[in-house]
Amino acid sequence: MAHDHLTCPACGARVKEYRNPHPTVDIIMELPEGIVLIERRNEPYGWAIPGGYVDYGEMLEAAATREAKEETALDISDLRLLGCYSDPKRDTRGHNISTVYVARAQGTPQAGDDAAGLGVFPPEALPEPLCFDHAQILADYRARKAAGTI
Template sequence: MSRRIDYYDDPNAPAANSLVPSVNVVVENAKGEILMIRRTDNDNWALPGGAIDLGESVTQAAIRETKEETGVDVEISGLVGIYSDPKHVIHYTSNDEVRQEFSIVLAAHPKGGYPTTSDESGEVRWLTPSRVISLHIHPSMRLRIDDYLKNQKSPVVD
C-alpha cells in the first residue's frame, strides 16, 4: 500500500524533489463544526484537499477535492493562508516523490452533499473545534486549523 510520510524539521527527512501547489479547505457548518477526514495513507486526521490540477483554478481544485474526499459540496468564502515551509516535506512511497509543502488554505461552508468516505478518506466527520484539537493531526495541519480558529483579520503567509 502506498504511504504518505510527513516530516517536519527532521534532519533524517529525504530531500525534496518536487513542489506541487495544493489546497486544503476548512469547511465550517452552521453549528460551528469543521469537516475532517481520516486519511487512508497515513491514518492522520486532516482537512480535505489535494493537488491543483493543470487547467483548474485554486477555487475549482478546492471544490473538487472536498467533494472527492468527503462527498460534501462547498462554496468558498475566504482565504485562511498560504503555507510553504520548506522544513515540511511529504514523502509519497509509491513513486518516491518528496514534496516541499505548498498549500493554499481556503475557508468554505457546505451547500449540499453528505459526508461520504473515499479511497483517500477512511472516515469523514463533522467535529466541534474542541474535538478537533484532540485528534491525531500532523503539526503542519494543526497549524492551518489553529490559524483558521483564531479568526484572523488577514491571511497567513508562511
C-alpha cells in the same frame, strides 16, 4: 536553484530537471455542527483537512471545489482565503505549498477518494493526531474566527 540531472533516452545527453514545490489546496469546510475532517487512508495516517494536489491547468478555487467533493461528497460555497502554508517540512512526502480556504459546506458528508473515514468536529475539540501542519492551520483558523476576520 537546486536540480538533478536526468539522461535523455533518445540521445544520452544529460538533461537538467528542476525541482519545484507542488501546489495543493486544503479546505476548512464549515457545517452548522462543526468542521469536516477526513481520516487518511494513506500515509501519513491521522486526521486531516480535506484537500489535495492542484491539477495542471486548474485554478486554485476549482481545485478546492473538486477536492471537497471528491473527499467528502459535499458542495462548497462562500470560499474565503485563510492563507498559504509553504514550510518545506510541512509534508514529509515532498515540498508542497498549500493554499488554504474556508468554505460553507452543504450536503451529507461521506468519506470518499483517499479517505478511510470522516468526522465533523467542533473547532475546539479536534481529533488527534492531525497530519502535516494542520494543527497550526486550524489554530490560525480559530484565531481568525475569534477576531472576526474570516
